[in-house]
Amino acid sequence: MDASAVPAPEDRKLDAFVHQIVDNGHAAALSAAVVQLLRFAQQVTESPASCTADNIAGLRAAGWSDAAIHDAVQIASYFNYINRVADALGVEPEPGIPQWGRS
Secondary structure: OOHHHOOOHHHHHHHHHHHHHHHHHHHOOOOHHHHHHHHHHHHHHHOHHHOOHHHHHHHHHOOOOHHHHHHHHHHHHHHHHHHHHHHHHOOOOOOOOOOOOOO
16 A cells, blocks of 8 residues: 555544544534534435425524525535435445445
8 A cells, every 4th residue: 555545644533533423423522503504414315305494594593604504405415316326326436445434
């Protein structure tokens, strides 16, 4: 393995933080506003039809701008879309790219 493939210490720290959020986002050191946005992104993923104007109002009250809310919906929706396309077509990871979370 060449040295460029070894993550820098700050990258490993960030990776550990991302794993902590994925494993138990509620235990991560996140602000209440970020947790609320992540819960909304989860709602967009799991039951988008249940998203209401009250959800948006709550995000605004937590300090999120309309642009940030829009971006969060776009990003969550895009990842949901592209993962479904890849799953439906049986897309395999490119050779040499480790699966996220595995060394």
